[in-house]
Amino acid sequence: MEGAVYVTGMGIVSAIGNGVDQNLYALLHKQSGIVDAKLGEKTVKVGRVPLSNEQIVAALGLGHQPISRTALLGMMAAREAWGANEHRSNLRTGFISATSVGGMDRTEVFYEDFLTETPADFAVLIYHDSGRSSEDIAQYLGINGWINTISTACSSGANAIMIGARMIQSGRLDRVLVGGTDALTRFTIHGFDSLMIYDRNWTRPFDNTRAGLNLGEGAAYLLLESAKSLEVTGSNPVGYVTGWGNSADAFHQTASSPEGKGAVLAMKQAMRRVSPSAISYINAHGTGTPNNDASESEALLTVFEGRVPPFSSTKAYTGHTLAAAGAIEAVFSLLAIREKTIWPNLNFSEAISKTALVPVIEPQKQEVTAVLSNSFGFGGNNSSLVFSPF
Amino acid sequence: MASNTLKEELKKHIIEQLNLEEVRVEDIEDDAPLFGEGGVGLDSIDALELIVLLEKYYQLNVTNPEEGKQVFYSIETMADYIEKHKS
Amino acid sequence: MKSRVFVNAAATIGHQPVFGVTGFVNELKPLQSGDELIQPSYRDYIDPMSLRRMSKILRMSLTSAKEALRQAAVEIPSGIIVGTGLGCLVETEKFLTNFLTLEGLIPPTAFILSTHNTIAGQISLSLNCHNYNITHTQNTVSFEIALVDGIMKLEEGEDNLLVGAADEHIPFLDRVASEWGYAGLRLTSGTSFFVLSSMSSSHTKAEIIDVEVIVNKVEHLDSSITRFLDRLGLKADDLDVVLESGWKGGSPADTKKQGFIEYSGFYPTASAFAFHYAVDYLQTVDGAKYVLVVNDLNPNNLGLVLLKSVEI
Numbered sequence: 001m002e003g004a005v006y007v008t009g010m011g012i013v014s015a016i017g018n019g020v021d022q023n024l025y026a027l028l029h030k031q032s033g034i035v036d037a038k039l040g041e042k043t044v045k046v047g048r049v050p051l052s053n054e055q056i057v058a059a060l061g062l063g064h065q066p067i068s069r070t071a072l073l074g075m076m077a078a079r080e081a082w083g084a085n086e087h088r089s090n091l092r093t094g095f096i097s098a099t100s101v102g103g104m105d106r107t108e109v110f111y112e113d114f115l116t117e118t119p120a121d122f123a124v125l126i127y128h129d130s131g132r133s134s135e136d137i138a139q140y141l142g143i144n145g146w147i148n149t150i151s152t153a154c155s156s157g158a159n160a161i162m163i164g165a166r167m168i169q170s171g172r173l174d175r176v177l178v179g180g181t182d183a184l185t186r187f188t189i190h191g192f193d194s195l196m197i198y199d200r201n202w203t204r205p206f207d208n209t210r211a212g213l214n215l216g217e218g219a220a221y222l223l224l225e226s227a228k229s230l231e232v233t234g235s236n237p238v239g240y241v242t243g244w245g246n247s248a249d250a251f252h253q254t255a256s257s258p259e260g261k262g263a264v265l266a267m268k269q270a271m272r273r274v275s276p277s278a279i280s281y282i283n284a285h286g287t288g289t290p291n292n293d294a295s296e297s298e299a300l301l302t303v304f305e306g307r308v309p310p311f312s313s314t315k316a317y318t319g320h321t322l323a324a325a326g327a328i329e330a331v332f333s334l335l336a337i338r339e340k341t342i343w344p345n346l347n348f349s350e351a352i353s354k355t356a357l358v359p360v361i362e363p364q365k366q367e368v369t370a371v372l373s374n375s376f377g378f379g380g381n382n383s384s385l386v387f388s389p390f
Numbered sequence: 391m392a393s394n395t396l397k398e399e400l401k402k403h404i405i406e407q408l409n410l411e412e413v414r415v416e417d418i419e420d421d422a423p424l425f426g427e428g429g430v431g432l433d434s435i436d437a438l439e440l441i442v443l444l445e446k447y448y449q450l451n452v453t454n455p456e457e458g459k460q461v462f463y464s465i466e467t468m469a470d471y472i473e474k475h476k477s
Numbered sequence: 478m479k480s481r482v483f484v485n486a487a488a489t490i491g492h493q494p495v496f497g498v499t500g501f502v503n504e505l506k507p508l509q510s511g512d513e514l515i516q517p518s519y520r521d522y523i524d525p526m527s528l529r530r531m532s533k534i535l536r537m538s539l540t541s542a543k544e545a546l547r548q549a550a551v552e553i554p555s556g557i558i559v560g561t562g563l564g565c566l567v568e569t570e571k572f573l574t575n576f577l578t579l580e581g582l583i584p585p586t587a588f589i590l591s592t593h594n595t596i597a598g599q600i601s602l603s604l605n606c607h608n609y610n611i612t613h614t615q616n617t618v619s620f621e622i623a624l625v626d627g628i629m630k631l632e633e634g635e636d637n638l639l640v641g642a643a644d645e646h647i648p649f650l651d652r653v654a655s656e657w658g659y660a661g662l663r664l665t666s667g668t669s670f671f672v673l674s675s676m677s678s679s680h681t682k683a684e685i686i687d688v689e690v691i692v693n694k695v696e697h698l699d700s701s702i703t704r705f706l707d708r709l710g711l712k713a714d715d716l717d718v719v720l721e722s723g724w725k726g727g728s729p730a731d732t733k734k735q736g737f738i739e740y741s742g743f744y745p746t747a748s749a750f751a752f753h754y755a756v757d758y759l760q761t762v763d764g765a766k767y768v769l770v771v772n773d774l775n776p777n778n779l780g781l782v783l784l785k786s787v788e789i
Contacts, residue, residue, distance in 0.1 A: 100592060111573050122656035129563060130593070131615040135693055135777070144693035148622050151564070151593035151614045159611060163626065170479070170629050190576040191588035196438060196454075248557070248601035248610040253589055255434060265607055380598055381610055407584070409529040431526050435586060442582040
C-alpha cells in the first residue's frame, strides 16, 4: 500500500504493568493501577509505576546516574518497542517523543532545596529541558539524527505518533520510534489540584457524578515503518496507523468548548479514509473531568451522528498520563485490534444526563476493524488517531 | 449592607490578584457583574483565583465553583458573604 | 523538499531594535551590557483583558506572530508551529515557588501559563484559529524542527504556515550559567515569527532551499556542512554569508563567517534570530544570493538552514 505506515513494535510501562504482556493482563482482568499517595498533608489518587528509579536504572543496566525519571520510564518502554531491531545504514531511523514535565521531577527537588538554602546540586538542572529526556532515550538505543520532542500537554503523545507517520509518508524517515513519557511530579499534581479538577476519589470517566481526574505516569512507544523499511527488516506488523488529525479548540485556555469543536475537527480529519461505521471501538480521552467528558460526548455524537460505536476511557486503569497518554492508549488500541477485544471503562455507574452515552463496562470480544483514539489537551490542543488491523 | 472599607479592600485585592492592570478601584461598581461580557469581564480561571483570594485574605472556603457563582456575582455579594461568615 | 518554500514575513522582538524594521543588517551593533529587551507597545496588538494574563514570553510571541501575519496579509494561518527551548520560565518559576512555599490554596494561573504549548495555544485563541497547532522542544534546534514541520505541511498541500520560536530570560538562569562555569554569558530573551508559503508574492523576502537537523550528532561540524551543501550541488564559495553561532569563539576561518550570538544574546532558539538576519540580508543587500545559518549552539546538536534571495 502506497504511503502506508506500519506499526511493527510496541513498548509500554504504566501503573498497570511493565511491558505489553502485563498491561494486557490487567486490561483483561479489570485491574486498575490507581493507588493512594501522600502529597504533603493530603492523600491523592495516582497511577504510579510501581518501580523505583533505582530499580529502573538497574533493569536498564545504567549504573548510578541522576537521570530524570521521565527519561528512565521512556527508556524502558522504548527498549521494548525497539525489541531486537538493529541499526542499519540503509534505513533512516528517527525518534519522536512527547513529554510535558521533562526533568521537572529533578528540578522540583532541586528548587525546594534552593529555596530553603539547603545545598543544591545545580548539575541536575541539565535534565530540566524536555528535549534532553528524548536525547537520553535515543542515546540509550543508539539512535541519532532526527530526534524531536513534542510538548502539547495531553495530546503530545498522539501528536508524536502523527508526526512520525507524516515523516515516513514524506520520505524523510524510513522508520521511527514514536510515543511519549511523563513521570509523576508534585508540580503537575498541585497544578491540576489548583484547577479544582483533581478528584480526591478514584476517577469516574463519563459518569454523571464524575469529579475530576487522577494523574498517572508512564511511557509508551510504537515502532513505525515504511514499506521500504519492512522489506529490509522483515518485521511483522501489528497494524497500520491509518489516519490522524490535529486542531486547536481556540475556546479557552483550560476548558474545551461545550460542543467540542476542536475535538470534532480532529476526529473528522483522522477518519478521512475510514467511514464512521468502520470504527469498532473508540478509546476516548475521558479524563473524568466534568468539562472534558461532557464536551467529548457532544463531539462523539456530532461526528457519529448519534450512533456512537462502543467506547471507553482507560484512564481509570492508568490515570491521566499527560504526554504519555496518547501513546499508552495507542498501545491499548493496537492491543484491541490484536486481541479482538475492546477494553472497559472502569468505575462507571450512571451515564451523563444530557448525552446519555454508556461506555463498554466489561472486556468485550468482537471483530475489530478500526480503532479511533482521542487525546484532547490543555490549551485546546486536540488530536485523534485511527489504527487498523494488518 | 457590607461596609465600604471592605468593598474597597476587596476591589484592591481583586485588581492585584487578577492582574487587572488597566482597572482602578473607582472603575469597579459595587453591583456590576464580575463575570461575562458587560461586566468586569472575568472568566473561569479568575473564579478559581477568587476562591484562593477568599481563603488567603478572609480564611473562607468556597468549596466548589457552583457555590462560587452566587458568591462571586459582584463585589456586593462577595462583601456580604464575607461579613456573614466573619464570625 | 517537494515544495518550494518562501518566507513571506519576518518579525522579531528581542534586545535589538528590529521589530517591524527591514534592512537592519547594516545598522546592527553587537549587544552592549546596557541593551535591555526592547518591547513594543503591546496594547496596540493585544486587548487589556487578555494582556493582563500574559507573561513576557506570551506577549512577545503573540505580538511577533500578529506582526508576521500582518506583513504577509494572512488572517488565519493553516497552522501554528512553535519551537521553544525552555518554554515559559517566568510562570514555571512562579508556580514552583507557589506550591513549595504557600500554605493553603494555590493560585492556578501560573500553572496554566507554564506549559510549553501555551504559546501556540494563546496565539490560536487570539486568532480564533482551529487549524494545526504544535509545539516542538528540542533545546537549541527547536526552531529548525519547527521549520521542517512547516515545510512538510506545505508539501501536504497546506499554505501560509505561521512558524516561530520563543525563549525568555529569567535572572535565575544567570545563576545557573554561573554555577555551570559560564559566568559572563549574555543571556537574553527573543521571539521570532515567520510565514511560510509555497507561492511567492509581493510579500516574499527570501526562499528556503533546505533545512537539516542532526541531534546526538556524531560527525564533525565541517563534514556535516560539506555534505549538506554537496547534496544541494553547492560549495562554500557559492555562499555570501555563513552565520554561525560563534559559540566556540576564536576568529572565523574566513571573512564570510559571522557570529550571531553577539547580536541576539544567548537563548536556546537564538538561531531564529539568525534566520531573520539572513532573510533581511538577502532582502536588502544587492547581489546577495545565498546565506547559510549554522546552528551549533549546543555541540551535541546541529541545525543547518540554507536561504536564497528571490527576484522581485
